[in-house]
Amino acid sequence: MAVGLGPLPELKPISGVRIAVVEAGVRYKNRRDLVLFELAASSVTAAVLTQNAFCAAPIQITRHHLDVASPRYWLVNTGNANAGTGQEGLVHCRHTCNALAKLAGEPEWTILPFSTGVIGEPLPAQRIVDALPLALQSLSDSAWNEAAIGIMTTDTLPKGGSRQFEVSGQVYTLTGIAKGAGMIRPNMATMLAFLATDMAVEKSLLQSILSDATQPSFNRITIDGDTSTNDACVLVATGKANVTPINDARSAEAQALSAQVQSLMLELAQMIVRDGEGATKFITVHVQGGLDTQECCDVAYAVAHSPLVKTAFFASDPNWGRILAAIGRAGVPELDVNKVQVWLNDLRICWLGAADPEYREVLGAEVMKAAEIIVRIDLGRGEAEDRVYTCDFSYDYVKINADYRS
């Protein structure tokens, strides 16, 4: 039921990144559920990780390893989140890192582990360890498409994209993949996104490029308001395309990379919403005329999280009263409702806090039929604006989440 999400394009390899996708049998048999990324020694990695207090064991270890060394491997499993698993979860995660470190002949701090799947069940670490030799033998330059499939859980389609761009006669490549369809309301990061470029970039600059790009992309999507325990988005710069690391944020290279990362991350983030659990509609909530970003986001999330608004979109019902009610409860101080306007695409439905005199239900119903809709809200009190991306709430959302695990 993914909305406007086509087949995965051919993802471009990144020099300095090799990938293997193998079966470990973490939860299901006959499923390639383990993805191993090998990064060139020249690589620099930036990461943003979940702010959920119950963050998973692999997130805790990834955070620690990033402080200690430059990563050489990303080890990703699906089928088990290794979250809510306490001290035992850390032991299991270290066991997999240790085994890979020995086989690869690298310190274990160079390994970043990532897990996604069911929360609260012990990670079958030995199954992952047993699959590592084959994974190391299978590393390939051109397995990004297989990796995008390998990291899926309740996703119905794989998600990824590539960009090539030229700066001062040098061509650079950027490729990224992402997964996630439920428990999606990222906070500083999202449910597993992996990006790589062959540009050489100094670490703090790379981190700021990634962090900046996270705000308008993964930090502006919501499917169900539930921030995951395992969100992670990592970006590696392998340094294979140029020799001297870029370290000036104002340089043409840094500006170009930043623009490309933002563009790709927004595309990946929107892909996650398009494939939201049970989604039949892709909805952009665009709030403008706010005093600051915070109140624009508060209003946008109140609308995007409202089960009443989301079920109305599912029903293609232009029940704009539910949108007004959500705006009204968003906690904007001293909101003058008589200045609020609301549009569905280009159709103004609300003006001066009530129905637009020109509005007719038949016009609203026509707009609501579309699979992609922009709800634009003007608060009429300032210059700030922001956008949040979400999907509708359908029978299938309930079905997927009542059936998952069983």
Next chain:
Amino acid sequence: MAVGLGPLPELKPISGVRIAVVEAGVRYKNRRDLVLFELAASSVTAAVLTQNAFCAAPIQITRHHLDVASPRYWLVNTGNANAGTGQEGLVHCRHTCNALAKLAGEPEWTILPFSTGVIGEPLPAQRIVDALPLALQSLSDSAWNEAAIGIMTTDTLPKGGSRQFEVSGQVYTLTGIAKGAGMIRPNMATMLAFLATDMAVEKSLLQSILSDATQPSFNRITIDGDTSTNDACVLVATGKANVTPINDARSAEAQALSAQVQSLMLELAQMIVRDGEGATKFITVHVQGGLDTQECCDVAYAVAHSPLVKTAFFASDPNWGRILAAIGRAGVPELDVNKVQVWLNDLRICWLGAADPEYREVLGAEVMKAAEIIVRIDLGRGEAEDRVYTCDFSYDYVKINADYRS
């Protein structure tokens, strides 16, 4: 599908309150959709009203009238919320108050209007006006049960209760009714509750009794997180049972009334959750061991609003990882997850931030089968506690809200 909600008991009349329930045809024919309460001249009214910025026209007018005069009539219609209707909505609402004032020979400030139903459509005020003469002729001492039915919208069962209590040899009576099944996450009030007692009580004391009772009852329930535009809870003291108004909060009468109002309002609030749209389970989220009430409520609402937790309850799936994830994203500063414990009824499922070693999935599944479940969460950092009441998220929730209006 209401959970543990029986037929309406025989509601006790309150001396000084007469009620009429008639057909006005606001939205549907052959539906008694207009309820008129007449209050004795000795009556004192207290009220709590929605904090939604897009509050409805009748709420704005009720707020104004309460400031000016002592109410003699409550005029309640279903089928149309008269919210999101701007200046025209105020004109329509005043038209109904004016007409009633003329017929009754009282100033219009003595009339409190209440509306519930679809948001954003013009109130057919004339239909209400046309029904007023019959309503005034039909006033009766014993129509509380009919009124409980008259104020229903998507409710599947009427909601009400009565209390009789004795203080210093004098018997007092308290009766209340409520409605609401969707757009329920009251903020300072809820979707239409009407209570009356025959005790004589001074106005500011009555208001503080009502406000105090609202916090642990209507302000602690949520069905979908959507605060309504029309929430209102009013309590009238007709003064028919005693002559001198009670004005000391420490008096036996005030203490007894306060206890009875709290008990009845908690019952009414829970009735609303039991009849939540599509509800198959009644869930109490009890958070203890917090530093203060605010963080207990933040955690309780994060759990109670999580679509993932709510669909797991619908599926009777003890997927406690979703509860942990909700706790972790609730924004409690410096939460030590290793001190968090979670119970389903008396079964401890989570201990030291991970699965309890004694926990077995089969035990969790057994508890989850019940129609009423207490989720108890101990944050292990303080003495504060609070409770929030909610229901699950079912196919029928989507069905009801995708079909409503059509």
